[in-house]
Amino acid sequence: MSKYWGKYRQVLVTNYRDFVLVGQDAEGKPIKLESYRLAETESAFWAAAAHPKAAAERHGERFIEYLTRVLLHSAVLTDPADVAWFLASYAREARARIEGADLPPLTAVRKALQEALGLTFEDRKGDHFFRSTLVQTLFYGLSLPGSSGANSISRQIEKLGSIGILPRATFASRSSESYFMKWPIPDS
Numbered sequence: 001m002s003k004y005w006g007k008y009r010q011v012l013v014t015n016y017r018d019f020v021l022v023g024q025d026a027e028g029k030p031i032k033l034e035s036y037r038l039a040e041t042e043s044a045f046w047a048a049a050a051h052p053k054a055a056a057e058r059h060g061e062r063f064i065e066y067l068t069r070v071l072l073h074s075a076v077l078t079d080p081a082d083v084a085w086f087l088a089s090y091a092r093e094a095r096a097r098i099e100g101a102d103l104p105p106l107t108a109v110r111k112a113l114q115e116a117l118g119l120t121f122e123d124r125k126g127d128h129f130f131r132s133t134l135v136q137t138l139f140y141g142l143s144l145p146g147s148s149g150a151n152s153i154s155r156q157i158e159k160l161g162s163i164g165i166l167p168r169a170t171f172a173s174r175s176s177e178s179y180f181m182k183w184p185i186p187d188s
Helices: 001-008 040-049 052-071 082-096 107-116 124-144 150-162
Strands: 009-012 020-024 030-037 170-175 178-181
Touching: 009 124, 030 052, 030 107, 040 052, 040 082, 052 170, 150 170
Parallel strands: none
Antiparallel strands: 009 020, 020 030, 170 178
């Protein structure tokens, strides 16, 4: 990896179970940018390999989007549709991350929303609806009038990273019409 990274300053490293995009930080040192894990353990990976159709159903779309983001990582985005695709892709990833996860900080948000709207989120369908609504609301806020511009979007994405819904992110403007995104993930 060091030879390739030294020449190109970006490399996708894998052991077939874990995939990590390694790039450079502001000082030019290697940093993990974004990762994807197909299974939590080696034995779980081999068990999934025995059932490739089920593994493809579980990871297919998310993994393809991950690889697309990796391939486009250093690309300058000049079309607003491309920026929208990245945000939508990360919204889907955020929804997948919080689906079924135990997230105590969301309990207060859930309770406040139930009280404010006069409804309850019951059973699995209600829980799914709450989490999907939360992610949709957070990402919708990125495109509201008055929140446009790279600095505002960057602040919003950093907020999502600080509560664990997204990796910490940098979204900046290269000019008035182009943007780039970087999604460094700290070691876990």
